Amino acid sequence: MRAEDLPLVRAWRNHPAVRQHMFTTHEITAEEHAQWFQRQQADATRRLYLFERDGRPQGFMHLSGVQLGGVCEWGFYAAPDAPRGTGRAMGAATLAELFTVEQVHKICGQVLQGNAASMRFHETLGFRPEGVLHQQHCSTDGRHLDVHCYGLLAADWRASQTG
Ligand SMILES: CC(C)(COP(=O)(O)OP(=O)(O)OC[C@H]1O[C@@H](n2cnc3c(N)ncnc32)[C@H](O)[C@@H]1OP(=O)(O)O)[C@@H](O)C(=O)NCCC(=O)NCCS
DSSP: OOGGGHHHHHHHHHSHHHHTTSSOOSOOOHHHHHHHHHHHHTOTTOEEEEEEETTEEEEEEEEESOOTTOEEEEEEEEOTTOOTTHHHHHHHHHHHIIIIIIOOSEEEEEEETTOHHHHHHHHHTTOEEEEEEEEEEEOTTSOEEEEEEEEEEHHHHHHHHTO
């Protein structure tokens, strides 16, 4: 992701279909978004990817804690108008990059209660469910939502690639 991609990524992030599943759900201003982008540059373990297919941007992937042999965490969203299968393609491409180029040991994802697409997305990519943090997240409307934790080890991913 480059600075010129900021408006597009902010539009996706603020779309209700995306925003409703995030840990923070307020509408993000251009200034807040630019400051967030600036902060990411200061952390060498972060990666921001714009996922493209057929030359068209179709999704965003954020990674933290990326280092050799490390445990990293991802967060992502597909463009709200992206075709079905986009999430899976973006996820698979990111796993290949993280496990072969960056050589991390493990990737983790956290999914808020009610986000069936993301739970299925993780399972379909080979992640194991690692537990539920019950009523861990307080939403803006005052509800306490469960957080579902997923993890994928490099060894398990490698085994899945060889069939
Ligand atoms: C999560 C997300 C990236 C998945 O991308 P996608 O392009 O919709 O997903 P895909 O079409 O690649 O499908 C992946 C799997 O999820 C399933 N799926 C997709 N939408 C679904 C839905 N609404 N309910 C249940 N399962 C769903 C698909 O059937 C597929 O499973 P399969 O392999 O068994 O067929 C996308 O829905 C998204 O951006 N959601 C909003 C933001 C978000 O939730 N981000 C993640 C926060 S943890």
